[in-house]
Amino acid sequence: MKWHPLMVRMIRGASGLHTRLFRAVGGRGLLGRHTLLLTTRGRKTGRDTAIPLFYVEDGGRFYVVASFGGNDTPPGWYRNLLAHPEVTVELGGARRRYRARSLEPAEAAPVWPKLLAMYPPYADYQKRTTRVIPVVELSPI
Numbered sequence: 001m002k003w004h005p006l007m008v009r010m011i012r013g014a015s016g017l018h019t020r021l022f023r024a025v026g027g028r029g030l031l032g033r034h035t036l037l038l039t040t041r042g043r044k045t046g047r048d049t050a051i052p053l054f055y056v057e058d059g060g061r062f063y064v065v066a067s068f069g070g071n072d073t074p075p076g077w078y079r080n081l082l083a084h085p086e087v088t089v090e091l092g093g094a095r096r097r098y099r100a101r102s103l104e105p106a107e108a109a110p111v112w113p114k115l116l117a118m119y120p121p122y123a124d125y126q127k128r129t130t131r132v133i134p135v136v137e138l139s140p141i
Contacts, residue, residue, distance in 0.1 A: 043083035070128030
């Protein structure tokens with residue numbers, strides 16, 4: 001499945017609004033309590049961009065999903081962190097530096113059920129695409 005460019009722009013607009021509101025209310029996510037802001041450095045522009053993402057936490061690490069709603073193309077933030085794995089996470093009004101790492105499928109297997117329990121639509125997203133949707137581990141630096 002590949003999205004129409006207008007749909008991508010709408011998603012980016014909604015994401016930007018969510019990011020501004022997240023910061024305005026002191027780090028509380030509008031889409032639930034399991035929301036963080038991930039800031040990546042652009043692989044082409046070099047500019048920092050923040051994106052709200054659902055997460056699960058385990059052992060001081062955060063796990064996020066590069067689903068892009070089941071689109072066949074991975075989200076831009078994911079391609080950015082592959083190029084620049086040092087990222088910033090905002091949660092509860094605090095900002096910290098993390099190192100992002102895309103998990104191998106065997107490593108992601110025990111985390112995937114926790115992510116599905118937190119946000120069940122991820123299962124539908126995986127069915128929509130032929131790519132394996134990456135699970136990303138964020139480890140504090």
